[in-house]
Amino acid sequence: MTSITRTGSARGTSTRTRRRPIRPNLVATHVVLAIGLVLFAFPFYWLVVMATSSTSDIFSFPPRLIPGPEFFNNFGQVLANTTFVQAFFNSIWLTALTATIQLFLASLAGYVFAKRRFPGRDRLFGLVLVTLVLPTGVALVPSYQIYAGLGWLNSFWPLIIPSAVSAFGVFWMRQAAVSAVPDEVIDAAAIDGAGFLRTYWTVVLPMIRPSLVALGIFQIMWTWNDYLWPLLVLGNPAQYTLPIAIQQLKGNYGNVDYSVVMAGTLVATLPLIALFLALRRTVLDNVAGSAVKG
C-alpha cells in the first residue's frame, strides 16, 4: 500500500480555476443521476405524503401523491398515545453517547492496527475479521442471560456496552488509516517528539476525518433505528427509545393506523436528515490535501 501513501503526499497541484466547456458526458451524468434521484427519493417522499394524509386516503384510487393537511392531526395522535417526547430525548443522548465511544475506541484501535508495529498484530487483526462473521441470532438468548446475570436488565447498559466498539468500526478505521495517513507523516511526528496519544489526536484523527464522520453517521443511524434489542432489555416505558415508542402505535393483533405511524416516523427521521446535511460536506466533498498540508 506504499504506492497509495506516495501518491497521497504528492498533492497540491490543483488546477481548479481552469475553464472548461460543457461536455455531453456531463449531460449524460445528470440524466442518470436524476433518474436515480427520483427512484431513491420516492419512498421518502411517499412517507411525507402518508404522514400528512389519512390512512384511508393512502389506499384510495388514484393513489394520493401530494402531501395532505392531516399532519398535525396525525402527530397529535402520536403524542397522545406514546411516550414520544421522552423517547426522543432518550434516543438523542443514547445515540450521542454510543457514537462518541465507538468513534474514539474504533479509531484508536484502527490506527494502532494500521500504523503501529507490535508482536501478534496481524493475528489479532485476523481475529477482529473473524468476529465479523460470527453467528448472530442464537447469541440473543445467552446475551440476554448475561445481562440479566449482571443485573443490567431494564437499564441502558445493554445498549451502550455492546456497541462501544465493533469489529466493523475497527476494520473501517484501520482501512481509513492505511489509505489516508502516510507513514512519512507519522515518522515526522515522531521526530517532532509527539507521543503515542498526541500523534493519534493531532495527526491521525484530522487525516481520517471523512471516514470517521462516515462511521459516526452509520453508528448514529444504527443506534437510532435499533428496535429488537432495546425492546427486549428495556422494561420501563420511561426508558423507551424512539422505534419502540413508535411501535406502541401498533395496536392489538397487528392493527396499524398507517398515517399516524408515518407521522411519528417522519418526525423521528428529521434529526438524522439534519445530521446528514450538516456532515455531508465533510464526508462527501473532495477536501483532501488540506490535512496533509496542515
Next chain:
Amino acid sequence: MTETAAVRRHWREYLSISPFFVLFAAFSIVPLIYALYLSTQQWDGIGDSKFVGLAQWQRLVASNDFWYATGNTFLIFAMGQIPVIIGALIAAVLLSQPRLRARGLYQTAFFLPQVTSLVVVAVVFQAVFSNRFGLTNVLLQAAKLPTFQWLTDPWGIRIVIAAMIIWRGFGYFLLIFMAGISAIDTGLYEAARLDGAGPVRILGSITLPVLRPTVIFVALTGTISGLQLFTEPQLLFGGGSGPDRGGLTMMLLQYQYLGGPGAATAQTAVTPDLGYASVIGWAVFIILLAIAALSFRFTRRGLED
C-alpha cells in the same frame, strides 16, 4: 528481546485494542460456546430441552430447507448485493466529478433510504409491488401491459427483495466509497485529464488503486452482510418465507427456528427449535468463513501495508 519484554514495550498498543477484545471475550465467546452447546439440544426455547447429540447436524444435511435457503440466498445476493456495490461505486465516481451541479441534492437523495425507518420501507414496498393495487401493476395496467404477480411469484419476490437491497444499500455504499474518494488528491485527476485520460482510464489507474483499502473493506463486509440477508424478506412477509418460499434465506430460516420476534403472530410455519437454529448459525458461519478466507487470499496485498 523476550516476548514479555516486547509486550511491555508495546503496552499502549495492546491497551488501545483491548476494549474490543474485552467486549469480544465477554459478549461473544460465551454466546459462542452456548450456541455450541445448544446445537446438541432440541429445545423450543421455553419448555425443557433434550440432548440429541449430532442429530441436529444430520437434520441440516438431510433437510431440503437449508440447502434451498442457501441457494436462494446466493441467488438474491447476486441479484441485489453485487449490483448495488458496483452501482454505488459508479455513482461515487460520477458524483466526485469536479464542478458537478446539484451534487448535494443527489447525494442527499441517494442517502435518504438509509435514514428511512424500516417500518416505512415495508409499507412502501408492499404498496408499490402488491399484486392487485400496487403502483407498479396499476401503472402497467394503465399502459395496457400485462401485470406481474410481484409478491406471489418466486422470481417476482426475488426481484422485489433485490430491489429493496439496492434501494436501501445504495446510500450506504456510496458514502463509504465517497469517504475513500475524498482522500484522493483532485490534482491527480486534473493532471490525468490534461494527459488525455478518459473517465474509464482515470477510474482504472487512479481511483481504484487509491480506493483499494475501501474496496477490500466493502467486498468483505458487503459479502458477509449480503449473505446474512434477512431484514428485507422478513419485512416483506412478516417473518414468513413468502409464497413458494421465494423469500427464504439462510438467516431467515434461522430466525424462524428461533421462534423469532412476534413468534405468536409471525407467519412462521416451523416449530421453534433453538438447537436447530444454532446448527444453522454454525453452518452459515462456516460458509461465510470459507468465503471470507477465499476473498482474503485474493485481496491479501491490500490488507498488508
Next chain:
Amino acid sequence: MSKIRTAAAMGAAAALIAALAGCSSGGSDSKTVTIWYRPNSLPAASIKGVQKQFPDVTIKLVKTPDVDTKLTSALRANSGVPDIAVANTQPLRSAQSKIVDVSKYGFASVKSDYLDWKVKAAQGDDGAQIGIPIDIGPEGFFYRVDKFKAAGLPTDPADVGKLVSTFDGYEQVAQTTKDKLGAFVCDSPDSSVYVPKTFGQGYFYYSSDGKLDPGSAVNKQGFIDATTFGQKGLCLNAQPYQSDWSAGASQGKLVGFVGPAYEATLLSSSAQNSSGQWRVTTAPGGSSSQIGSNLSVFKTNADPKVTTKIAIWLTNATNQASGYQTDRLFPSTPASYSMAAMKEPESYFGGQVTAQVFAGIAKDAPTVTTGPASITTQTVFNNAMIDAVKNKTNPSDAFAKALSAAPTAQ
C-alpha cells in the same frame, strides 16, 4: 507528559467499563406488581382504575409493543419475567411450569363469569388454569350496504345473515357481487372460508381430547372447500393487514369479508370513505370465534394470591365492557353484553349496535381445543392454501403435501 495523558485516557475508558459492574437494577418484590400489555390490549377502565383498586401494592403498567416476543425472551432466560402479562396463551403452554395455576388462588370462584369455551381454551395440561380470559374475536360477516343494494342483494343484517348462513349461499353472494360489481365479499379463502369451517367445529388442529391432529376430516374438508372457493376466483386474495386488503376496502373492491370483531379497527382506518355503509351479521357456517388473549400470572416473587386478584379485577365484566367501543376488545364476560357500553349505536356501521351481533355469536361459539402447535400448523395450511389457489393445484394434493409438512406430535 504524553504517557500520562495516554494513561489517563485509557483509564477513563477502563473506568467506564468498571463503573458499569456496580450498576444493578431492582428486581420485583412482592409489593410491586409488573404488568406487560400490548397497546390496546387492556380496556381503558382497567388501566385507569387498577392502582386505586389495589392501594397496598405498587402497580407498574408497561405498555410494550410485541409483548409476545419480549415475554418469550424473558421466559427463555428465566429473568425479567413480569408478574402478569396479556398474551397469547398457546405459545406459553410449554412454559406451564413457570405460570401460576390461578384456579388455586381464587379464579375457581369467578370462573362462571367468563364464557365457558374461553376458560377451557386458557387451560394447560391437567386442567391447570394458565390464563384468565380477556378479549375474544367472534367471527362476523362484514359487508357494505350500498354495494349490496347496487348488486340487487338484500341489505338488512338479518336477511344477509340468513343468505350467507350456508357456504352455498355465501358462494352465490360472492358470484353475484363479482359479476355485477367486479367486487369481492371474500378477502382470502383462509380467513373467510377456512376459519369458519374449522373454528366453527371447535377445531384448531387438536382433537377434543387434546391430541395434535392435523389430518382430521374437519381439516381436510375445510381446506379443500376453502381452496376450491378460492380457485373459483371469488376472493380478492389479500390478507388482512396487507396493503392490498386496505386498498381493496378503500377502493370499493372488497365489499364484504368474514373476520373477527377486532378487524373493525383495520376496516374503519382503511376505509374511512365508506363510513356508514358497513354492517355486520352472522358468518357462514354458524358461530365461531378467534380465541383472543389471556392474562397469565407468572411464578415471580410477587404474591400469587394478590396478583391473581388483580388479574381477575382487570378482566371483570364492567371493565371488559368498556374495552369494546374504544379498543375493539370483545368481552369474554357475558354479563358485559347487557351493559350500556355494549348497546351504543356506531356511526361507522350506520347506527348498528355491532356489539349485540357479536354477543350472540360469542355465546354460541363452540369450545376450541388448542395446543402449542396450533398457530404453527395453521400457518403451514394457510401458506399451502395461498400457494394452491395461485398455482391451481388440485386441493386434495395440496392438502396431502401440507399435511406432510405440518408439525407432528413430539
